[in-house]
Amino acid sequence: MVQDSIRVLQTQGYKVTKPRRQVLEILEEAQESLSPYDIQRLLRRQGKHLNHVTIYRILDLFCSLNLAHKLLSTGRFVKCSLGDKEGCHRFMVCHRCGTLQEFADERLCQEENGFARNFDFHTEYHLSESSGLCSNCYRKQHQKQENA
Amino acid sequence: MVQDSIRVLQTQGYKVTKPRRQVLEILEEAQESLSPYDIQRLLRRQGKHLNHVTIYRILDLFCSLNLAHKLLSTGRFVKCSLGDKEGCHRFMVCHRCGTLQEFADERLCQEENGFARNFDFHTEYHLSESSGLCSNCYRKQHQKQENA
DNA sequence: AGCTTAAATGCAACAGTGTTGCGATTAGGG
């Protein structure tokens, strides 16, 4: 996974530096999305010290290469799980535990584009995040209500 | 339009204050979305001085009453144009002039929910903004390319 | 393995954004 991203960096002519590796690894490990300062704190706990400016610049680069995404709803970052290809990447985010699923669906895009045409709007890309509960958190929530 | 919002404030037991009126009017006039500090600057040009803390608190209130929305992509605010009812409100934002259309579409929601169920995800609400060109800006862009 | 150098990082300083507590003001009911 991290290897794939490293290969993208290389083939695009970017250096594979220690800070870039470290940010990749942190994003890979994380179950939830991370803010730039979250990343700095997590790395510091591992004895790795990165300047926040560096983290910002690395995240910018990763996003431009589609190795990571900046979530709209929170501004936090996640590692892309669909590869670095172009296209519309959508998210389902659990608002309880923060875990998320990335997916792409051509039909949804078609539908949205069709709707937009009615308004004479020329869509270039879709930004889409659904908020809700993952199966785990839904089950927990449900059990609580039964016991209450 | 502003009148409708004022009525919502009254029926919900909130005071109709001068700052709240002023923010409502600015949002109503604006063609594009506004940041809290944009609102402060615009009002100041009209000789109206609001503390930024006040503006933040007013925008929080308006959003909680569905009188305004905070755009995901920019964090800027727009007046809701579909009334204060619950439901999924989507946007088409022109990335050139900033104007936007708000809309709601039950079929899109159904489709997204159906997709989520396959992942055992329980959707509570959709966050959706399409980015592209409005008809005006599309025409301008097109003409430019012809002349070039 | 040691040079070389463009690319990347670190640092300092700063600007912008957003939050909290508390005292002063005000809308709106009696």
Add this chain to the structure above:
DNA sequence: CCCTAATCGCAACACTGTTGCATTTAAGCT
């Protein structure tokens, strides 16, 4: 015209994000 809870303004602060420039480093080349 009072009264008072709701709202606002102010001060102080924390967090987030940006820029310019000096220093370090990855990686290509001997």
